[in-house]
Amino acid sequence: xxxxxxxxxxxxxxVYRITYPNGKIYVGQDRTDSINYFGxxxxxxxAKDFSREERRDFxxxxxxxxxxxxxxxxxLSRKEVEFILALRSNDPAVGYxxxxxxxxxxxxxx
Numbered sequence: 392x393x394x395x396x397x398x399x400x401x402x403x404x405x406v407y408r409i410t411y412p413n414g415k416i417y418v419g420q421d422r423t424d425s426i427n428y429f430g431x432x433x434x435x436x437x438a439k440d441f442s443r444e445e446r447r448d449f450x451x452x453x454x455x456x457x458x459x460x461x462x463x464x465x466x467l468s469r470k471e472v473e474f475i476l477a478l479r480s481n482d483p484a485v486g487y488x489x490x491x492x493x494x495x496x497x498x499x500x501x
Contacts, residue, residue: 404467405458406474409451413440416486418456418478420471422464429453432487 403424409417409432419430429451441449457470472491480486481493 401460403458403460404462404464406456406467406471408454408456408474408478408480410454411437411440411451411487412445412449415440416478416480418471418475418480418486418488420467422467433489436487436489 405421405424407419407421407430409419409430411417417430417432419432421428456474459466462470475481475488475491478486479493481488481491483493
């Protein structure tokens, strides 16, 4: 049993990655530790990438990238941005995050 699993009744704050069938990703945070929460990516943005036929059998994957039972909301938000920038999920060619605004591959992230 992992250390995370050994904390009875603990609620975790987490950063997750959703991967869509086209390989694009969305990185988000969950403060409620809900197994059924899949983020708040833009429906319109994602819908543009999939035909009606592709929507008929649609599988996404949710991976927990980071979790903590003691992090503050501010720490959680910092971690989320850290992963968005590291994974480039705010680059429209890579993912569906619209913030922070993508500045291009040669721009500073600071």
